[in-house]
Amino acid sequence: MPPPEPADTAFDPVRAAPFLTARSHNGWLGMLYREHGADWVELELPWRSDLVGEDDRAVLASGPIVSLMDMASGLAIWTRMGSFQPIATLDLRVDYTRAAAPRASVFGRATCYRITRSAAFVHGVAHDGDPADPVARMQGVFMTIKVNPGILPGG
Amino acid sequence: MPPPEPADTAFDPVRAAPFLTARSHNGWLGMLYREHGADWVELELPWRSDLVGEDDRAVLASGPIVSLMDMASGLAIWTRMGSFQPIATLDLRVDYTRAAAPRASVFGRATCYRITRSAAFVHGVAHDGDPADPVARMQGVFMTIKVNPGILPGG
Amino acid sequence: MARLTPYADALGITVEAADGDAPVMRLDFSDGVQGRPGVLHGGAISGLLETAGYALLRGALVQEGRAAAMKPINLTVQFLASGKPHPTFAKARIVKLGRRTANLSVEAWQDDPSRPIASAVMNVMVVEPE
Amino acid sequence: MARLTPYADALGITVEAADGDAPVMRLDFSDGVQGRPGVLHGGAISGLLETAGYALLRGALVQEGRAAAMKPINLTVQFLASGKPHPTFAKARIVKLGRRTANLSVEAWQDDPSRPIASAVMNVMVVEPE
Numbered sequence: 001m002p003p004p005e006p007a008d009t010a011f012d013p014v015r016a017a018p019f020l021t022a023r024s025h026n027g028w029l030g031m032l033y034r035e036h037g038a039d040w041v042e043l044e045l046p047w048r049s050d051l052v053g054e055d056d057r058a059v060l061a062s063g064p065i066v067s068l069m070d071m072a073s074g075l076a077i078w079t080r081m082g083s084f085q086p087i088a089t090l091d092l093r094v095d096y097t098r099a100a101a102p103r104a105s106v107f108g109r110a111t112c113y114r115i116t117r118s119a120a121f122v123h124g125v126a127h128d129g130d131p132a133d134p135v136a137r138m139q140g141v142f143m144t145i146k147v148n149p150g151i152l153p154g155g
Numbered sequence: 156m157p158p159p160e161p162a163d164t165a166f167d168p169v170r171a172a173p174f175l176t177a178r179s180h181n182g183w184l185g186m187l188y189r190e191h192g193a194d195w196v197e198l199e200l201p202w203r204s205d206l207v208g209e210d211d212r213a214v215l216a217s218g219p220i221v222s223l224m225d226m227a228s229g230l231a232i233w234t235r236m237g238s239f240q241p242i243a244t245l246d247l248r249v250d251y252t253r254a255a256a257p258r259a260s261v262f263g264r265a266t267c268y269r270i271t272r273s274a275a276f277v278h279g280v281a282h283d284g285d286p287a288d289p290v291a292r293m294q295g296v297f298m299t300i301k302v303n304p305g306i307l308p309g310g
Numbered sequence: 311m312a313r314l315t316p317y318a319d320a321l322g323i324t325v326e327a328a329d330g331d332a333p334v335m336r337l338d339f340s341d342g343v344q345g346r347p348g349v350l351h352g353g354a355i356s357g358l359l360e361t362a363g364y365a366l367l368r369g370a371l372v373q374e375g376r377a378a379a380m381k382p383i384n385l386t387v388q389f390l391a392s393g394k395p396h397p398t399f400a401k402a403r404i405v406k407l408g409r410r411t412a413n414l415s416v417e418a419w420q421d422d423p424s425r426p427i428a429s430a431v432m433n434v435m436v437v438e439p440e
Numbered sequence: 441m442a443r444l445t446p447y448a449d450a451l452g453i454t455v456e457a458a459d460g461d462a463p464v465m466r467l468d469f470s471d472g473v474q475g476r477p478g479v480l481h482g483g484a485i486s487g488l489l490e491t492a493g494y495a496l497l498r499g500a501l502v503q504e505g506r507a508a509a510m511k512p513i514n515l516t517v518q519f520l521a522s523g524k525p526h527p528t529f530a531k532a533r534i535v536k537l538g539r540r541t542a543n544l545s546v547e548a549w550q551d552d553p554s555r556p557i558a559s560a561v562m563n564v565m566v567v568e569p570e
Contacts, residue, residue, distance in 0.1 A: 024344040025351035050320040061317035062382050063360055067353025089352045090541065091563060093248050093386040093516065095294060097269045097276050113292070114252045118540055119513065119565070121252050123278075123292060137268070137278060139250060139294045141513055141563065143541065180481035183472040205450040216447035217512050218490055222483025244482045245411065246433060248386065248516040273410055274383065274435070296383055296433065298411065386516045388543055388561060390536050405559070406520050413518055415559075429535070429545075431518060431561060 011078045013041050026071050029064050034107060040124075041075035042109040043068060058102040062136075065106060065126050066094055069138040072110035073122040077142055080112040080120075085144060087120065092140035094126075100135045104128040110138065118144055166233045168196050181226055184219055189262060195279075196230035197264040198223055213257040217291075220261060220281050221249055224293040227265035228277040232297055235267040235275075240299060242275065247295035249281075255290045259283040265293065273299050318361040321354060331369065332401050335362040339395040350393025352428075359416045359430040360385060362400035367412050367434060370404055376438065383411065383433035391427045396420045398427070412436055448491045451484060461499065462531050465492040469525040480523025482558075489546045489560040490515060492530035497542055497564060500534055506568065513541065513563035521557045526550045528557070542566055 017033035020026065021043070029051070034042040045051075045060065045068045053061030070089055078084050100106050109131055110124035120142045125134035172188035175181065176198070184206070189197040200206075200215065200223045208216030225244055233239050255261050264286055265279035275297045280289035314323055321343065326336035337343060337358045345351035364380060371378050400418040412434045417426040444453055451473065456466035467473060467488045475481035494510060501508050530548040542564045547556040 024341055025354050026345075028342040029353075050316050052316045054315060061315055061357070061360075062385065063317055063321070063353065063357025066356040066360075066385065066387070067351065070353050070356075086346075088392075089389050091386065091388045091514065091561075092352070092356070093294060093384060095276055095296060095384040096382040098271075113289070116253075121250055121292070123294075134268070137276065137294060139248060139278075139292060141250060179471055179474040180484050181475075184483075205446050207446045209445060216445055216487070217515065218447055218451070218483065218487030221486040221490075221515065221517070222481065225481075225483050225486075241476075243522075244519050246384070246431075246516065246518045247482070247486070248514060250514040251512040386561065388535070388563070390543060405518070405556075413520060426535075429561075431516065431559075433518075 010082045011084050013075050013079050016078070016084065017041070017043065017075055020075070021071060025067060029067055031068060031071055036075070036079055039076060039080040039113065040109060040111040041072050041079055042107055043072045043075070045106045045108065047103045047105055057099070059099045060106050062094070062096055065108070065136050066092065068106065068108035069094060069110060069124055069126060072108040072124060073112070073140055073142065076110040076112040076122060077115070077120040080115060087142045087144055090119070090141045090143050092138065095137045096135070097137060098135055100128040106135060120144070165237045166239050168230050168234050171233070171239065172196070172198065172230055175230070176226065180222060184222055186223060186226060191230070191234055194231060194235040194268065195264060195266040196227050196234055197262055198227045198230070200261045200263065202258045202260055212254070214254045215261050217249070217251055220263070220291050221247065223261065223263035224249060224265060224279055224281060227263040227279060228267070228295055228297065231265040231267040231277060232270070232275040235270060242297045242299055245274070245296040245298050247293065250292045251290070252292060253290055255283040261290060275299070314361060314365070317357065321357055323358055323361050326399060329401060332403065333362065333365045333369070335365065335400045337398045339397065348395055350395070350398060352387070352389055355389070355393055355398065355418055355428045356385065356387050356430070358398060358400045359387060359418055359428060360432065363402040363414045363416045363430070363432045363434070366402040366404060367414060370407060371436065379437045381435040381437055383435050385430055385432050387428060387430045389428050391425070393427050394420060399423070410436060444491060444495070447487065451487055453488055453491050456529060459531060462533065463492065463495050463499070465495065465530045467528045469527065478525055480525070480528060482519055485519070485523055485528065485548055485558045486515065486517050486560070488528060488530045489517060489548055489558060490562065493532040493544045493546045493560070493562045493564070496532040496534060497544060500537060501566065509567045511565040511567060513565050515560055515562050517558060517560045519558050521555070523557050524550060529553070540566060
């Protein structure tokens with residue numbers, strides 16, 4: 001049997017994202033795949049009443065936005081790598097520039113702009129319709145996991 | 156006497172940068188104005204032997220890159236505001252993606268992407284010739300200073 | 311102490327204890343906070359860290375008699391070790407509480423408070439009513 | 441203890457003392473570290489914080505017998521108060537020293553170590569020779 005074509009084995013976020021966002025924390029939050037490019041992926045986090053950060057405003061809490069940017073970052077890294085391999089978040093920074101529109105979906109778009117032997121660098125925005133007018137802006141670093149993943153951070 | 160034209164009073168980074176980078180810490184580092192747009196400014200930090208971070212490599216230390224991004228951020232904020240007003244750095248994050256080329260100038264390009272009543276948000280890159288292949292990536296927040304600047308951080 | 315946000319309630323965060331002035335928050339392991347199989351999700355850890363920060367800051371503002379609203383400026387999270395399928399705790403410390411902003415440092419741990427699995431630095435805008 | 445970098449020397453950073461295992465770095469005020477008139481420049485504070493971090497980490501690696509090179513990953517600095525025209529000190533703490541990365545927490549102060557004017561979180565790549 002011949003080895004599979006590269007096109008079959010290359011990481012495809014369109015096929016992988018629904019699988020990776022269907023379960024556990026990402027599944028509970030309800031993330032959806034939106035679109036991607038060679039080094040970026042955009043996910044959607046629909047508004048939901050139990051994810052708001054304040055009782056009196058229908059705006060998503062900031063915690064779910066971190067989860068959204070973390071998952072979008074992972075997908076962007078695998079997309080740029082062209083393969084799925086274990087990675088762990090080393091650190092993540094999110095600046096909250098403004099509140100999202102009430103009851104609006106928040107979209108998380110992450111770009112992997114650099115991969116070294118052991119680290120991957122990402123930046124991105126969260127927005128409620130226009131990426132040029134972000135609700136949050138993210139920068140982070142992920143580590144590739146080579147051995148003994150149990151001792152490494154992230155998740 | 157008629158009031159001055161707006162064009163005379165608006166903040167002009169071409170005229171302001173040489174003044175702001177001529178003295179004290181920025182002057183010691185030797186920053187130079189390069190170019191700007193409506194919401195961004197790029198400065199140059201020429202390589203100098205006493206600013207290197209390791210004895211055996213002719214590469215600028217990371218400390219001067221923070222100073223460079225801080226000054227470029229301030230200029231970008233004033234350029235977007237259209238006026239010069241006291242601001243102070245609240246916090247700044249720099250990811251170092253790769254070493255700059257030996258003996259290369261490092262260019263710091265900062266963009267102010269959001270201004271609120273009391274805060275200004277910036278992001279930017281440091282590069283050694285190609286902004287698309289950065290040596291560092293920055294995200295930060297500045298506060299406008301209204302009263303009693305003595306008690307506020309930055310510099 | 312004021313109740314937690316709808317998001318914190320839904321995630322399963324509870325107030326474990328008050329350690330001096332700082333409330334200790336608790337998050338039990340469940341499928342809803344799981345990332346890789348058997349590992350606590352970094353986003354859930356971030357939510358726990360933020361919740362601990364806001365709870366402490368809200369209490370401090372009340373204590374100072376300030377009816378101020380809190381608006382997030384930013385959050386920088388360090389992931390120091392994998393979160394196991396155990397209960398996770400978090401406690402915040404106010405580094406600076408100024409007129410317009412607050413700076414907080416928060417740590418999350420599982421079995422040993424001296425070995426955090428994650429830490430966060432938070433800046434929060436403190437907005438007094440007009 | 442190894443000598444400081446050319447940049448640290450040029451900026452005027454010196455080793456003030458060793459507090460336990462952690463060296464305390466000192467930066468005297470001068471025009472070359474001044475930002476706004478009479479105020480210490482945030483970039484110079486950042487340089488002092490980073491220098492304290494690398495000095496501590498280098499010592500810890502030597503102590504572990506590791507001939508590893510240090511490469512910066514990132515630095516997040518919090519500016520908590522204006523730096524006055526006084527001497528400034530900085531001391532780092534190793535939060536985690538792993539096989540491939542180290543995480544450090546650094547504080548800078550002037551008159552009172554318990555009232556930092558700035559803090560930093562650093563991640564450093566630790567690269568063993570092949």
